[in-house]
Amino acid sequence: MQRGGSQVENKLSLDCLKPGERSIIKEIIMNGSLSQRLLDMGFLRGTELEIIRNAPFADPIEVKIRGSHVSLRHSEAKLLVVERL
Amino acid sequence: MNLKFTIALTGQPNAGKSTLFNALTGSRQFIANYPGVTVEKKTGVYKYQDDKYTVIDLPGTYSLTAYSLEERVARAVILEEKPQLVVHVMDASNLSRSLSFTFQLMELGCPVLIALNMIDVAKARGIEIDVEAFESKLGLKVAPVIANKSKGIDMLKQFIANACNANLNRTIAFSEHMKVDYGPQVEAVIEQIEKTLSQMEELQTLPLRWLAVKFLENDNEVEQLINGKKIKNPILAKELGDS
Numbered sequence: 001m002q003r004g005g006s007q008v009e010n011k012l013s014l015d016c017l018k019p020g021e022r023s024i025i026k027e028i029i030m031n032g033s034l035s036q037r038l039l040d041m042g043f044l045r046g047t048e049l050e051i052i053r054n055a056p057f058a059d060p061i062e063v064k065i066r067g068s069h070v071s072l073r074h075s076e077a078k079l080l081v082v083e084r085l
Numbered sequence: 086m087n088l089k090f091t092i093a094l095t096g097q098p099n100a101g102k103s104t105l106f107n108a109l110t111g112s113r114q115f116i117a118n119y120p121g122v123t124v125e126k127k128t129g130v131y132k133y134q135d136d137k138y139t140v141i142d143l144p145g146t147y148s149l150t151a152y153s154l155e156e157r158v159a160r161a162v163i164l165e166e167k168p169q170l171v172v173h174v175m176d177a178s179n180l181s182r183s184l185s186f187t188f189q190l191m192e193l194g195c196p197v198l199i200a201l202n203m204i205d206v207a208k209a210r211g212i213e214i215d216v217e218a219f220e221s222k223l224g225l226k227v228a229p230v231i232a233n234k235s236k237g238i239d240m241l242k243q244f245i246a247n248a249c250n251a252n253l254n255r256t257i258a259f260s261e262h263m264k265v266d267y268g269p270q271v272e273a274v275i276e277q278i279e280k281t282l283s284q285m286e287e288l289q290t291l292p293l294r295w296l297a298v299k300f301l302e303n304d305n306e307v308e309q310l311i312n313g314k315k316i317k318n319p320i321l322a323k324e325l326g327d328s
């Protein structure tokens with residue numbers, strides 16, 4: 001997956017990152033049950049993430065957050081705006 | 086004394102609620118090491134110092150919103166069956182993720198006790214928890230346990246007994262021992278909504294502050310509850326419009 005692949009309004013989204021890359025959550029572009037579940041998992045603005053595995057074409061993306069591993073769909077990772085560390 | 090108490094086990098998926106349930110009641114409920122095994126509420130009984138404790142094993146939930154069936158089951162049991170005590174089973178190796186749930190329980194206004202489970206796993210990961218400091222920060226009693234090895238169960242039963250007996254004389258349904266401060270702007274709106282809700286007789290068995298917070302979160306069930314009581318209140322609408 002090339003750098004800066006799919007983006008939300010020119011912002012870097014989580015699904016563009018490669019395994020091993022670390023980032024910080026800048027924005028969460030979703031609401032309702034999905035955002036609630038991510039909040040419950042500790043996805044807050046300013047939280048650090050590390051990509052563990054990323055299946056480029058098929059889901060999911062595995063990320064490490066606050067010491068635990070969470071798998072996300074690409075469609076969900078697209079809605080997380082991040083900044084590379 | 087032969088008293089009867091009801092306690093509910095709650096917490097996030099895979100925190101060990103059902104394992105603890107079995108350790109407490111001696112039953113053999115199905116346990117598998119993956120989350121989401123308990124889908125309905127199950128009950129069991131144990132005796133301790135002549136008193137009878139009915140234990141409700143609730144499905145694991147990450148929070149107490151109205152988005153999923155398990156969450157609705159869990160909070161309906163807490164709100165409607167009003168157990169004397171809610172035991173939050175926490176995964177000691179993953180505290181930060183569990184704590185938001187603790188605060189949601191406290192916001193619900195129910196008496197909470199923490200069963201800090203899997204302290205052996207936490208230790209193996211290099212996590213040592215200062216139980217006393219934890220207790221004083223939260224203002225809750227904390228019992229460290231290793232549910233799958235039945236360790237700490239006697240102490241937990243003692244803590245449960247103490248808490249249940251202390252709640253015997255509770256006259257109001259929900260205590261207000263803890264409040265999350267949402268900041269002056271939101272607090273002002275919450276207060277207004279609470280005031281409006283306090284005039285509705287049908288809602289008085291429920292924690293009003295919690296209802297107000299959930300109403301602001303656009304919680305489906307709470308909205309229906311409030312609107313169902315024919316409270317299409319202009320004040321509420323105005324409050325929400327202003328915020």
